[in-house]
Amino acid sequence: MNTTVKDLKALCAQLPDDAQVWIEYPQQLAEPVVMEEIYEGLYHARIIESLSSAVDSKRNRLIIFHHY
Secondary structure: OOOOOHHHHHOOOOOOOOOOEEOOOOOOOOOOOEEEEEEOOOEEEEEEOOOEEEEEEEEEEEEEOOOO
């Protein structure tokens, strides 16, 4: 199941405005479901679909994962 904006809003509602956003970045990325390449000037990015997210209330973080 893909993370939607609705999901993120519900998670963000559980955190204060100063919460940090962390994104999982494994050393060796698993094969993503969807990958797009974006070129803006000299900036090149690979965008992968987020598949899950969570709140870490103890550390004041929203965590976005790229895997199931």
